[in-house]
Amino acid sequence: MKSVEEAVAVASEAIPEHWRVADPHEAARRIETIRALARRRNAVLLAHNYQLPEVQEAADFVGDSLGLSLEARKSGAATIVFCGVHFMAESAKILNPDKTVLLPNLSAGCALADSITPESLLKWIERYPDHTVVTYINSSAEVKALSDICCTSANAVAVVRSLPGDKILFTPDRNLGRWVARQVPEKEIVVYDGVCPTHDVLRDASVDMAKRLHPDAVVIAHPECREDVLAMADEICSTSGMLAAVERHPEARTFLIATEWALIHQLKKRFPDRQFIPADGCIGCRLHCPYMKMITLDTVERSLLENVFEITVDPEDAVLARRALERMMAVPRDR
Numbered sequence: 001m002k003s004v005e006e007a008v009a010v011a012s013e014a015i016p017e018h019w020r021v022a023d024p025h026e027a028a029r030r031i032e033t034i035r036a037l038a039r040r041r042n043a044v045l046l047a048h049n050y051q052l053p054e055v056q057e058a059a060d061f062v063g064d065s066l067g068l069s070l071e072a073r074k075s076g077a078a079t080i081v082f083c084g085v086h087f088m089a090e091s092a093k094i095l096n097p098d099k100t101v102l103l104p105n106l107s108a109g110c111a112l113a114d115s116i117t118p119e120s121l122l123k124w125i126e127r128y129p130d131h132t133v134v135t136y137i138n139s140s141a142e143v144k145a146l147s148d149i150c151c152t153s154a155n156a157v158a159v160v161r162s163l164p165g166d167k168i169l170f171t172p173d174r175n176l177g178r179w180v181a182r183q184v185p186e187k188e189i190v191v192y193d194g195v196c197p198t199h200d201v202l203r204d205a206s207v208d209m210a211k212r213l214h215p216d217a218v219v220i221a222h223p224e225c226r227e228d229v230l231a232m233a234d235e236i237c238s239t240s241g242m243l244a245a246v247e248r249h250p251e252a253r254t255f256l257i258a259t260e261w262a263l264i265h266q267l268k269k270r271f272p273d274r275q276f277i278p279a280d281g282c283i284g285c286r287l288h289c290p291y292m293k294m295i296t297l298d299t300v301e302r303s304l305l306e307n308v309f310e311i312t313v314d315p316e317d318a319v320l321a322r323r324a325l326e327r328m329m330a331v332p333r334d335r
Ligand code: SF4
Pocket: 050, 085, 109, 110, 111, 112, 113, 138, 196, 197, 198, 199, 260, 289, 290, 291, 292
């Protein structure tokens, strides 16, 4: 009980006050209840790095999209409670058709995934018929089903390099696509026009402001950030890659983190002697994803008690989307 309570209390000064756990003791009690329920139901709890810190603490595994996809596949549990957003739970269902996959709040969507539909993708495919379609995992099952291969931010460069063709249509994230294109200049990469608003809101001017306050800080940015922000970064990587990136800077004490703020919970747990600050440098921005924060301890508990909300995927889409996801999983992480 004590260690859970301590873990829940881990909060950097960077976490916005209204998101901090007001009562770590009560949160630890709720987490114990949730874990007992999960054991009784033979359920595994997977949480994305952007989940509320107390939800991360309740989970069996915390990670990025690629890591959680792999965990979903490995798990022997009959039920997967996916503490993340809708497309992630859908991916877990596609990879585990015989398991029950629950998303604790059906409103947990994703603006980036919603920026592309099967219809809009088909128009782009019509325009670029000779291109191999690489789709970021942040997309619906229907969109994945129309794609040749998926990728995550952890292996996007490796996925594009692994393809035999030189013409790529990269969807839906514009910033990630452009970053990949800069890493793989030998290929012609057409980039779709979607963005993640949580990352795309950040500007170099704001990072610069944070940098002036912390001139020695190492800047670590997610490739969903704009090019001007990435140009200021010392490290560019996926959320799980950021944990490894900190290890590459043993002398650095302070890090400016250009991704959703909740990742700082994992960073702070792993490196308690370092300081992690959201790289926003602006008032009230705090790099916050409202969709990820729709999952709370309340909704997770209800999910287990009432078996809600079960995720289903059209069987034909599932077969094609699984093929695209399996191709993705065969490609190793970028680093
Ligand atoms: S952070 Fe961006 S890409 Fe991730 S779930 Fe939120 S809106 Fe979607």
